[in-house]
Amino acid sequence: MSTALDAYWMPFTANRQFKQSPRLLTRAEGMHYIDDQGRQVLDGAAGLWCVNAGHNRPKIVQAIQQQAAELDYAPPFQMGHPKAFELAERLVKLLPEELTKVFYTNSGSEAVETALKMAIAYHRARGEGQRTRLIGRERGYHGVNFGGISVGGISTNRKMFGTMLGGVDHIRHTHDLARNAFSIGLPAYGAEFADDLERVIALHDASTIAAVIVEPVAGSTGVLIPPQGYLQRLREICDRHGILLIFDEVITGFGRTGSPFAAQTFGVVPDLMTVAKGLTNGCVPMGAVFARQSVHDVFMNGPEHLIEFFHGYTYSAHPLACAAALGTLDTYEEDGLLTRAAEMEGYFAEQLHSLKGEPNVIDVRNVGLVGGVELTPIAGEPAKRGFAAFLDCWNQGVLIRTTGDTIALSPPLIIARDQIDQLIGAIRTALRRL
Ligand SMILES: Cc1ncc(COP(=O)(O)O)c(CNc2cccc(C(=O)O)c2)c1O
Numbered sequence: 001m002s003t004a005l006d007a008y009w010m011p012f013t014a015n016r017q018f019k020q021s022p023r024l025l026t027r028a029e030g031m032h033y034i035d036d037q038g039r040q041v042l043d044g045a046a047g048l049w050c051v052n053a054g055h056n057r058p059k060i061v062q063a064i065q066q067q068a069a070e071l072d073y074a075p076p077f078q079m080g081h082p083k084a085f086e087l088a089e090r091l092v093k094l095l096p097e098e099l100t101k102v103f104y105t106n107s108g109s110e111a112v113e114t115a116l117k118m119a120i121a122y123h124r125a126r127g128e129g130q131r132t133r134l135i136g137r138e139r140g141y142h143g144v145n146f147g148g149i150s151v152g153g154i155s156t157n158r159k160m161f162g163t164m165l166g167g168v169d170h171i172r173h174t175h176d177l178a179r180n181a182f183s184i185g186l187p188a189y190g191a192e193f194a195d196d197l198e199r200v201i202a203l204h205d206a207s208t209i210a211a212v213i214v215e216p217v218a219g220s221t222g223v224l225i226p227p228q229g230y231l232q233r234l235r236e237i238c239d240r241h242g243i244l245l246i247f248d249e250v251i252t253g254f255g256r257t258g259s260p261f262a263a264q265t266f267g268v269v270p271d272l273m274t275v276a277k278g279l280t281n282g283c284v285p286m287g288a289v290f291a292r293q294s295v296h297d298v299f300m301n302g303p304e305h306l307i308e309f310f311h312g313y314t315y316s317a318h319p320l321a322c323a324a325a326l327g328t329l330d331t332y333e334e335d336g337l338l339t340r341a342a343e344m345e346g347y348f349a350e351q352l353h354s355l356k357g358e359p360n361v362i363d364v365r366n367v368g369l370v371g372g373v374e375l376t377p378i379a380g381e382p383a384k385r386g387f388a389a390f391l392d393c394w395n396q397g398v399l400i401r402t403t404g405d406t407i408a409l410s411p412p413l414i415i416a417r418d419q420i421d422q423l424i425g426a427i428r429t430a431l432r433r434l
Contacts, residue, residue, distance in 0.1 A: 031414065053328060053337055064320055104287070108142075113147045116246075118311070122244065133209045134151050136169075136170050174226060177363055177374075215249075232267070244295070251370070257367050257368035258367075276288070361373060362375065373407040382404060383405055400426075
């Protein structure tokens, strides 16, 4: 099948290189893709960190098919449909009890923009409208909209887009190769890195700061695992200064770290939480912001006929997305997937860390069913070794993600031991050839 490739301008892709040698996926089932050559490819990336239940799960497919035939679209402004409310009630039951409200979006980037706006509007509603500054973290990834790249800390995601990135600052990242290389699970050193927030607060004064946003596990930058005690310290500092803490759980949400959410894995409850990806098992675009009752209630003042929060999207709470999410939660619950990463963590870590000592491996990091293998960059050609590893694994029939010179693994949570062996074996073979 020869598909014309010219018109589609692809996202986050080396378009010219791809179109010279395209990689097209045509089907998927369970742990595998089928490419346009009929090759079976093991999915070591859950698509893009999102297909947590594995591909083409029947309950999800049926839910989408049925919904499309019943109610194709319902306006979410001043109108509703039952599944939007049913889904919100089910999601809240999976969350830490403090998080009781669900605001729907259509992606992780939109969830981040929503949370940032919600944080600033919250302080205004409390009479502290001067709290407009947002604090992100170096190496953070919070999607690609202007708010997300402003609080984000990856220069390649920011440098092309001008100066609309004001009103933010960043705390330092938590990567510490010197002390924490090859840590199994949470690194022992680095809780004190959270104290960098006190430096930023001293510079700007807490009275000007609305929120801090971090990924509990920094995914896109190359899987940085939070040092023991680090997130707890961030929480304490935010509480001390009346600053909202936002956990961006677009990647860690829905079982990735061994609990439904990283907040539960690490025992720290944020004030706002952003999710997407695993929310619908990647099948229909959807995101959400989970909020504490205390945040929500500050908005619920004034005349009852007035809109309390002037924000939302045409496709918020889309019926197809809600149906997909409900089918996804059914599948997670039936297969015990929201805690299976905790059961598989030990074996996954054992196999992943067996890569220590392979050529150019300078660190291995893991928690739950997410892992990072950091490689020595080729001098003067950053990311080239990483991409070569990706291509070599692809040619072996295994899909991995690489970010810079780090291999990022986030397989569907249904992965079996022999498939973990296949995944790690393909990486080992690739590393010995690079
Ligand atoms: C923490 C976090 N926040 C927001 C987003 C944005 O979500 P949307 O893409 O749905 O707008 C993300 C998305 N993260 C993401 C998306 C695509 C690829 C990769 C990768 O690291 O290979 C990571 C993310 O990881």
